[in-house]
Amino acid sequence: MKVLISGASVGGPVLAYWLGRHGIEAEIVERAPAPRTGGQAIDVRGAALTVADRMGVLEQATALRTRMRGMSMVDGSGAELMRSTEGTLSGGAFDSPDVEIMRDDLTALVLAAADPAIVYGDSIASLDQDADGVDVTFDSGRRERYDYVVGADGLHSNVRRLAFGPEERYVRHLGAYVSIFTAPNFLGLDHWQTWFRDGQVGGVVYSDRDTTTMRVNLGFEDGPIAYDHRDLDAQKRLVQERCAGLGWEVPRLLDAMGKADDFYFDAMAQIVMDRWSAGRVTLVGDAGYCASPLSGQGTSLAMVGAYVLAQELGAAPAGAFDRYERRMRPFVAANQALATENPGQGAAPESIQRAAHAITLD
Secondary structure, eight states: OEEEEOOOOHHHHHHHHHHTTOOEEEEEEEEESSSOOOOOOOOOOOHHHHHHHTTHHHHHHHHHHHOOOOOEEOOOOOOEEESSSSSETTTTESSSSSSSEEEHHHHHHHHHHHHHHHEESSSSSEEESSSOOEEEETTTTEEEESSSSOOOOOTTTTHHHHHOGGGGGGGEEEEEEEEEEEEEEEOSSSSEEEEETTTEEEEEEEHHHTSEEOOOOOEEOOOOOOOOOOOOHHHHHHHHHTTOOOOTTTTHHHHHHHSSSSSSEEEEEEEOOSSSSTEEEOHHHHHHHHGGGTTTTTHHHHHHHHHHHHHHHHOSSSTTHHHHHHHHHHHHHHHHTTTTTTTTTTTOHHHHHHHHHHSSSO
């Protein structure tokens, strides 16, 4: 059996790893020319910790965790409004078993563990499936046949568009947008987060692991707006326009944004679908059931979904996609609900932990 996976962030390599453990050949195709750098701090929680442990990467992930010491909030003049050394808004309480780690650190770990056959700088142009397999044509002109195709290619999934139709059918906007980029740590943050907000605009800055750099999130609230998710310059201009009126150090952060080579921008949105599978094509993670960064569970959903899908394909290909959906649906629903549980303040810690454990892994 041969499976093509589109996407080499977290879900794709985790799926490749577990398919290999079940004796299934996997190939990954990734549009980017190399592993993507940057990204925000992400959390590995609940059942995803079990997946990481069974992959043999949990100890390494724990060693690379962000190790934040606390957080503060400031007003437009930089005056501190509050501080806490018991936890952070992004990672939760420090006494939880969760692992907060930079996205690129986790991606590097799962890629190294999976060591998959991977083609960078290419993408799927068309899918033509029949009862026995899927003929795939790539943007490069290459043509191959696979038994199954899996889209692990994010909120703007190319596989979902080809197999299920336009994104607009499935996206549920949550009324906010966020940008993420790396900048020199000119604030001198030492494993610390600083949050700031003025009306519908705000963000957070926090030090990277080595503290010479920091990760910056700048965002704003708004209804659905039209933007090209591949036009980075236009996205930077949009963030500049919306955040230009913020005080404190925001003008310097915006200047750093203009120079950032790992800039990312997108809507806070969820993907809601009646089915994640069409014939021999299925979806994993954000491609099929994005919960949005507001849930804090996107990475964990991708890891658990990849594990369950590989387990079902390994057990018996016939009916595997149906069994995968039955097992994952309650878990996805619980975690998507987190994003809207308490708008503006985030879900309660006990809700997050319940959702993170809302599945039992064999």
